[in-house]
Amino acid sequence: MRDIVLLGLNHKTASIDVRECIAFTADETDRALVMLRDNPAIGESVLFSTCNRIELLMAVDEREAALNTAKRFISEFKKVPVSQFENALYHYVGDAAVRHTFQVAASLDSMVVGEPQILGQMKEAYRKATLEKASGVILNKLLHRTFFVAKKVRTETGIGDHAVSISYAAIELGKKIFGSLDGKRVMLIGAGEMAELAVEHLIRNRAGTITVANRTFARGVELAERFSGKAIKFEEIIDCIKEVDIVISSTGANEYVLRKDQIKGAMKSRRNRSLFFIDIAVPRDIDPDINRINNAYVYDIDDLKGIVDENIEDRNREAIKAQRIIDEAVIGFRKWYDTLEVVPTIVSLRGKVEAMAQQELEKTLGTLSHLSETDKQAIKRMTGALVNKILHEPTDFLKKDGCYGNKSASLDLTRKLFNLEETH
DSSP: OOEEEEEEEETTTSOHHHHHHHOOOHHHHHHHHHHHHTOTTOSEEEEEEOSSEEEEEEEESSHHHHHHHHHHHHHHHHTOOGGGTGGGOEEEETHHHHHHHHHHHTTSSSSSTTOSHHHHHHHHHHHHHHHTTOOOHHHHHHHHHHHHHHHHHHHHSOTTSSOOSHHHHHHHHHHHHHSOOTTOOEEEEOOSHHHHHHHHHHHHTTOOOEEEEOSSHHHHHHHHHHTTOEEEOGGGHHHHGGGOSEEEEOOOOSSOSBOHHHHHHHHHTTTTOOEEEEEOOSSOSBOGGGGGSTTEEEEOHHHHHHHHHHHHHHHHHHHHHHHHHHHHHHHHHHHHHHHHHHHHHHHHHHHHHHHHHHHHHHHHHHTOTTSOHHHHHHHHHHHHHHHHHHHHHHHHHHHSGGGTTOHHHHHHHHHHHTTOTTTO
16 A cells, blocks of 8 residues: 655754755746656655645555655756755655645644645645646545645634734734724734735734835835825925824834924824834834824734734644644544555455355346245345444454554455455
């Protein structure tokens, strides 16, 4: 029976330089799957490539031959010597490969535990494998079970509940302050990656108008247009700050972008409406003395890091629960996998007994021509029921406890007892 084997490397074992060298684009993945499908050493395959991991999941007849073939394939396809990435590779076989696959999908093996993107990426990788007919009975079952387990982990644990990025934590803090971000007007100062992530979280939380101020106005316009916001020039910040509820700043400036005296003047025209500043820049963009102004509140990256660290601890606690779900799922998958070995023997056994019963039934009915059609159907049904009852316990024995520990001996004895060699 085929072994489940996984070969790969990830952010823990390989530097970004190594990962970039052997990462597969979407088009390359399609071509690679066709080549893997046609390779006699690799029975079934699913290729999974992201910025943080490249993994090849296989169902193979000879594991060592398949592992060596897979390494050579990656090397030749990507035109990179094996020696350049071999030390970063890991491989898992059987239950260990199944457990690793479940852990990856449940985001227990991610750079940020609990991040949701990984499951979608795995589903896309599996979709490609099915389109190219590279996966088969074993990997199809494994991936379907994988997606079920990942969903169960997310619904039955709090692994994805807490903010573990600074941008996300900033938005979570805003929600705590206001109760809800519905309709809250936000100003973003800076239009870099941190600001982009913040905007995505803001939109998900149905924030109101998003205003973007950036030193390079064109970049501010680009970000604002993507999220149906509006862009302003840096010189307009103080005038526009009168109209917003939250200011999130993430520039690369070396000095304060907003000072106490500027905000003190702007607050007068706000008629004491609260204004919250969330500073996610290093060095800081917002003068901490602004905290001394009535109804003005400043939170900096240290405040947010405290939230993130606490939430990482929460996620790690939830990861223990997730691991229990995964361990149970590995046992469940193993039970299904073990039945694959006994299926041919069970099919042969049933086929032989049914053929014998049919032969005897036809001989008997041939001598009972006086029976009505109803009587003949009753005898046929009785014969079928007898076959099922006779086979029930042997089948159960082969599928379950009777085979544990010495399955090969049980199968061998069954084939000899019923002389199944020629039909197996």
